[in-house]
Amino acid sequence: MSKKQADVLVLGDRDLVLEDLWAVLGENPPRLELSTGSRERCQASRAVVERVLAEGKTVYGVNTGFGKLADRRIEDDKLQLLQRNLILSHATGVGNALPREISRLMLVLRLSALSRGISGVRQELLDRLLSLYNEDLLPVIPEQGSVGASGDLAPLAHMAIVLLGEGEVWRGAERIPAREALTAKGLEPFELSAKEGLALINGTQCMTALGVSTLLQAERIVKTADVACALSLEALKGSTAPFQPCVHEARGQEGQIRTAQNLLRLLADSQIVESHVDCDRVQDPYSLRCVPQVHGAVRDAIAYVRRVLGFEINAATDNPLVFPNGDVISAGNFHGQPVSQAMDFLGIALSTLANISERRIENMVNPALSRMPAFLAPNPGLESGFMIPQVVAASLASENKVLSHPSSVDTIPTSANQEDHVSMGVTAARHARDIAHNTAKVLGIELLCGAQGLSFSRESKAGKGVELAYARIREDIPPLTQDRYLAPDLLRAEQLVTSGAILSAIEPTLPLHA
Numbered sequence: 001m002s003k004k005q006a007d008v009l010v011l012g013d014r015d016l017v018l019e020d021l022w023a024v025l026g027e028n029p030p031r032l033e034l035s036t037g038s039r040e041r042c043q044a045s046r047a048v049v050e051r052v053l054a055e056g057k058t059v060y061g062v063n064t065g066f067g068k069l070a071d072r073r074i075e076d077d078k079l080q081l082l083q084r085n086l087i088l089s090h091a092t093g094v095g096n097a098l099p100r101e102i103s104r105l106m107l108v109l110r111l112s113a114l115s116r117g118i119s120g121v122r123q124e125l126l127d128r129l130l131s132l133y134n135e136d137l138l139p140v141i142p143e144q145g146s147v148g149a150s151g152d153l154a155p156l157a158h159m160a161i162v163l164l165g166e167g168e169v170w171r172g173a174e175r176i177p178a179r180e181a182l183t184a185k186g187l188e189p190f191e192l193s194a195k196e197g198l199a200l201i202n203g204t205q206c207m208t209a210l211g212v213s214t215l216l217q218a219e220r221i222v223k224t225a226d227v228a229c230a231l232s233l234e235a236l237k238g239s240t241a242p243f244q245p246c247v248h249e250a251r252g253q254e255g256q257i258r259t260a261q262n263l264l265r266l267l268a269d270s271q272i273v274e275s276h277v278d279c280d281r282v283q284d285p286y287s288l289r290c291v292p293q294v295h296g297a298v299r300d301a302i303a304y305v306r307r308v309l310g311f312e313i314n315a316a317t318d319n320p321l322v323f324p325n326g327d328v329i330s331a332g333n334f335h336g337q338p339v340s341q342a343m344d345f346l347g348i349a350l351s352t353l354a355n356i357s358e359r360r361i362e363n364m365v366n367p368a369l370s371r372m373p374a375f376l377a378p379n380p381g382l383e384s385g386f387m388i389p390q391v392v393a394a395s396l397a398s399e400n401k402v403l404s405h406p407s408s409v410d411t412i413p414t415s416a417n418q419e420d421h422v423s424m425g426v427t428a429a430r431h432a433r434d435i436a437h438n439t440a441k442v443l444g445i446e447l448l449c450g451a452q453g454l455s456f457s458r459e460s461k462a463g464k465g466v467e468l469a470y471a472r473i474r475e476d477i478p479p480l481t482q483d484r485y486l487a488p489d490l491l492r493a494e495q496l497v498t499s500g501a502i503l504s505a506i507e508p509t510l511p512l513h514a
Contacts, residue, residue, distance in 0.1 A: 007031060009108070011115045012038025015314045018306065021212050024108050025101045032108065032133045034115055034126055041117025042126060044324040049120040049195050052328065053079075060330045061198040061320050062120075067150065068416040083197030087164060090157035090201055093142030098155070098210075100170045103138040105209040106159055110200065113316050119199045120322030128163055128190050135185050140168040140175050141206070147414055148336035148425030151317060152206035155426065160200040165189030195322070202318035202334045207425035211309050211343050214433045217498065218302050218350055221439055222295065223512045224497045225353050226259060227469050228446040229291050230266035232360040233273075234462045235453025236370060238284045240267055248292055255303070256296030258513035263291065265510050266465030272457055285369075287359035294356050299514070301349035308342040336425030340408035343428035347435045351400040354439040357446045358393040364449045365390045376452040376480065383483045386452065389445045389490060396438040403431045403438075444493030447473055447502065455479040465510045472496070472505035 007028075009020060012035030023030050052059050058073050065072035066086060074082050098106075111129050114121055131137070139162045145154035161167040165179040165188075182189065192200075233240075243260040267273055283289060320330040365386050367374040377385025407428035413420045451473045454462060461467065476492045496502045506512070 008033055010035050011108075011112050012036075012041075016112055018212060018216065018310060018313070021105060021108070021313070022216060024105050025213055025216070029104060032111065032130055034111070034130060038115040038117060039123055039126075041324070042115065042119075042121065042123060045117050045120050045322045046122050048322050048324065048326055048328065051326070053194060059320065059328050062195045062328070066198065068418040070418075079194045080191055083192035083194065084164060086197040087157050087160045087192070087201070088166070090153050091161045091167060093145040093154040093158050095142050095144035097175070098141045098143045098206075100138050102209050102213060103141050103159065103170070104133065105212065106141065106155070106205045107133045107138070109205040109208055109313055110156070110159065110203060112314065113203055113205070113318065114199060116314075116316045118316050118321045118323055119318050120195045120328075121199050122193060122196065125190070125192070125196050125200075128187075131185075131187065132162060135187075137162065137178075137181050137185065138170045139178070140170060143426070143430060146206060146426040147412065147419075147422035148204065148207055148340055148427075149334070149414065149419045149422035150319070151202040151334035152204060152336070152426055153201050155206035156201040156203060160197065163190040163192070163200075199318045204312060204315070204317050204334065204336045204339055204425060207336050207339045207343065207429045208309065208312045210426065210429035210433055211305070211339055211346075212313065214343075214346060214429065214436050215302065215305050215309055217436050217440070218305075218346060219514055220500050220503065221350065221436060221443065221497065222298050222302060222353065223262070223514065224443055224502055225295055225298075225357060226262040226291075226512065227266060227465065227502055227506065228357060228443050228450060229288070229295070229360065230263055230463060230466050231450025231454060231469060232364060232446060233263075233267065233284075233288050234270060234466050235364055235372070235450050235457070236284075236288065236360075237272060237275075237457075238288045240264060240270075240273055242284070242289045243267075243292060248296075253293075253296055253300065255299030256292045258299060259296040260292040262512045265512065266469075266506075267463035268465070269461070270463035270466065271460040272462050275460060285359070285363060287356050287363060291356070294352060298349040298353055301345050302514075305342045305346045308338050312339055336423035337408065340423040340425035340428045341406075343425065343432045344404070344406040344408045347400075347404045347428070347432035348406075350432070350435045350439045351397070351404040354393075354397045354400050354435075354442040357439075357442045358390070358397040361386075361390050361393050361442075361446050361449050364453050370453070372453055372456055376449060377483070378481055385480060385483070386445075386449050386486075389448065389486060392490070393442045393445045396442050400435045400438050403435050407431060440497040441490070441494045443497050444490060444495075447496065448477065448489060448493045451477070452480055465506050468506045468509060469502055472502055
């Protein structure tokens with residue numbers, strides 16, 4: 001439900017798409033507005049809440065306790081205190097703070113959910129949330145403490161508590177008291193009304209914000225993995241025969257077909273590949289020959305995750321839902337299982353990319369496999385070359401295997417067994433994020449090794465896409481002519497992956513399939 005107008009994102013005119021959220025995560029995020037149609041829907045939903053109160057009905061979340069305490073009716077004169085107490089008692093997150101941009105995206109996604117007009121909140125609350133976003137009053141939100149069942153309760157409570165003048169907000173890299181920040185902007189602490197505290201924290205916006213950020217990075221990573229593989233194949237003088245279209249059409253897997261097309265595009269006009277068509281190698285190892293099958297499966301997994309998150313960024317996930325026809329329905333849209341499973345799937349897929357990349361690195365540094373100098377060192381023995389970067393890649397790939405144990409199957413009862421099945425969605429999303437970071441590091445190491453391997457064969461031209469990638473790497477990182485301090489090189493190589501710099505050097509000339 002959004003409309004992108006230059007540097008303004010208007011919630012309420014159409015569904016958000018994931019591309020809308022790139023800008024929210026960036027350094028110059030758009031301003032946020034709410035459409036007239038959305039305000040009208042919210043007003044109609046709020047009228048239902050007011051009518052429930054006027055008629056003296058008992059409705060969960062409006063004038064009752066919460067969770068296991070839902071059978072406790074709360075007097076009308078204590079409803080504001082009820083909502084305030086809810087936020088104060090639930091803001092119990094622990095651990096490191098989420099990055100500022102994730103807090104910003106959580107605000108956008110919560111506003112998007114409320115703007116659908118079936119949450120029963122007042123326009124005043126929506127306007128105050130808009131103020132937090134537009135005034136850059138981004139809450140400090142600890143990343144641990146959610147089981148992802150009645151929503152991301154603890155993280156969202158830390159987001160909401162800033163409205164009350166409690167908690168902390170970001171000022172650049174600093175954390176300052178929320179009350180101080182509100183005062184500086186001329187804002188008073190906000191008083192919540194019936195249903196509003198619950199509407200703020202019953203939702204999946206923490207796991208979804210982390211998921212969106214990781215998905216957008218994963219889509220960049222999987223294309224970069226094809227580039228890294230192409231460099232490795234040239235360095236190892238491998239064959240392009242396994243990438244021919246007839247092979248992949250015979251199987252029909254879409255991601256596999258797209259990956260093979262990317263590789264052929266990157267390797268087009270390679271003198272290196274052509275010169276070794278009739279060499280004595282019968283077959284390449286699986287980490288080269290089966291790349292379409294492996295990278296392709298990762299692509300298909302990412303496409304599934306994109307579909308799930310595309311629905312979730314536009315979902316109404318609080319409870320109860322308040323419909324303009326008067327129905328107030330207590331259900332379970334806050335349960336994070338769809339997102340949790342998708343995040344597990346994404347983590348597993350990205351782990352696969354790191355695994356196969358590390359094997360290609362091993363093929364390059366091992367002289368028994370590469371037919372290149374040992375560890376790609378100009379003077380092996382005196383120099384260790386890329387011996388230890390391969391060890392680093394192995395370490396990261398192994399860590400990914402532990403992180404990719406599925407969180408979504410690890411339910412544990414909470415709230416006196418009222419919430420007896422939970423999703424662990426934030427845990428799954430955090431693990432997928434960490435796996436993405438590790439995988440980008442491994443691919444950076446492969447880019448370095450592939451470029452170093454190519455530096456031994458510069459008498460022949462590599463493929464068009466490989467030459468573009470090689471040139472971009474060499475802008476930042478020179479060839480290894482003798483042992484040097486390599487940690488800065490590894491960091492720069494990782495940044496070539498995460499920033500999209502490698503893809504930006506290639507895709508204007510050779511667009512790649514996502």
